[in-house]
Each structure stands twice: as structure tokens, then as C-alpha cells.
Amino acid sequence: MPDNITILLPAYNEEQSIGETVKAIKKLHPGFEVLVVDDGSTDDTAKIAKEAGANVWQHPYNIGNGAAIKTGLRYANGDWIVMMDADGQHNPAEINALLSHKDHYDMVIGARSKGSNTSLHRDLANFIYNRLASYITKFKIEDLTSGFRLVRKATAKKFIYLLPNSFSYPTTLTMSYLRSGRSIKYVPIQTKARQGKSKIKLIQDGVRFLLIITRIATLFSPLRVFLPISLFFFYTGLGYYLYTFFKFSRFTNMSALLLTTSVIIFMMGMVSEQITQMRNDRTED
Secondary structure: OOOOOEEEEEEEEOOOOHHHHHHHHHHOOOOOEEEEOOOOOOOOHHHHHHEEEEEEOOOOOOHHHHEEEHHHHOOOOOOOEEEOOOOHHHHHHHHHHOOOOOOOHHHHHHHHEOOOOHHHHHHHHHHHHHHHHHHHHHOOOOOOOOOOEEEEHHHHHHHHHHHHOOOOOOHHHHHHHHHHHOOOEEEEEOOOOOOOOOOOOOOHHHHHHHHHHHHHHHHHHHHHHOOOOOOHHHHHHHHHHHHHHHHHHOOOOHHHEEEEEEEEHHHHHHHHHHHHHHHHHHHOO
């Protein structure tokens, strides 16, 4: 494997696992840069990472997992970047599985397969996210929230301005690539139980994921959101009109409101689609 590759590990209070993770990576890939972005940890994460052989960039305070990824994209030395969790979930031995596809795809993602150590409620949430994102992007999303992925730095940096500072950066990055016509490859991986307590809050971050999916959808493909809502109001208005016509022989104000709303939402979607197209034409190099 070439040496122009950076292994990027965003970390926040991961002193229990960061040392072993860095050592395992360095043992397998001594020529790769291992960059740990310490997101304002209050423990010895940065110190242990340095002792293990990693380059460490420290945030002065906790900003967020996505912010750590953005910092890594800005300061990594490699042309290709492998993003991994620092909590011991991802197996460094599977890095080569991603790198083997780097010359054929714009992004390669490790998709958690059966047998991975994951909780039931997260599996259910990921199933919902994957189905919704698949509908919006017209591409089968196997693991929308996986943090184990390979990207070319020059390409990923074009989407930095879209990435949130929170844990939902994988969602934004995946959908941004797909809606921009970039190619993605999913590679099955096995994940282990994380060391330490998870930083993700199920309800709070779950709602944030859904909002980000909707935001990215309206940013890159507005009609995939506006059209179903417009059709809902149209058929509801039409059905209510038929009911009142046959029941009372009249056309009600509610029917008019529902049908008018459907037209307005549709036209908003059309205008948004045109703006999106003009924006995409200007952002290409």
C-alpha cells in the first residue's frame, strides 16, 4: 500500500482505548500517518495517543465529533484518509478491505454486518435511516451512520462546509457524495463493543439525524421531499372534495385550501430544484 494515507481518529475522552488502537494501526501500517484529533478531552487521551506514535491535533475545548473530522480533513498529510472510531469498535485489520477499492470508488464505507456487536434500538434506528436515505438518494444505503470510511482528501474537503459539528457527519457526507454523483462502495465489516460509555444520545441525536437527512435532501434533491408532501395534500383535498360533493353536493373551503396548498408546495419544490441545479453547476471545479 502507498504511504500517502492518513488514518484519522476523532477522539474525546478515549484514554481507555486510544493507545491500543494507535499501536495496532502502526503495527499493521507503519508507513501511514495516524492523526488523532483530540476534541477537548479532559483525560489523558492526547498524551496516550502521542506516546503510542500518533500525530495529535487538540481542540481547546469540546466542539463535536464532526468538528474533529473537519479538523482532520484540513490538516491530514495523506491524499487518502481512512476515518475510524477511536473507541476500539473498528478493527484496524479491516483497513486494507477499504483500501483495496480506492482506485475505483470515490468513497468506501465499512458496513456493519450481522454478528457485529450492536444494540437492538440502534439497529432499528439505523434501519429507518437507511431506508429513508435510500429513497432520497435512489441508492441502496447499507449503513448510513458508519464512521469507518475511506475518502480522497481533495474530494471530501469540498463538502466540509456542509458537515455538522455533531456525530451525524457520516450521514451528511454519504448523502452529499451520492447526490453529487459520486460513487460509493460498501464493504462488510465486523464491529466490537466500544470501550467506555457512548457519547451518542439516542433521542437527541436520533432527531438530529432525521433533520440532517431532510436538510441534505432539500439541498440536493428538493422534489424528493416536496413532491410526496404535495401529493399528500392533493389527494387529501381531492378525497375530501369527492366526499362533500356526493354527501352535500358542494365544494368546501377546506377542499380548496388543501388543493391550493398542494400546488404551492409543488411550486416551491420546482423553484428549489432549479436553485439546486444552478448551485451545483457553479460549485464544480
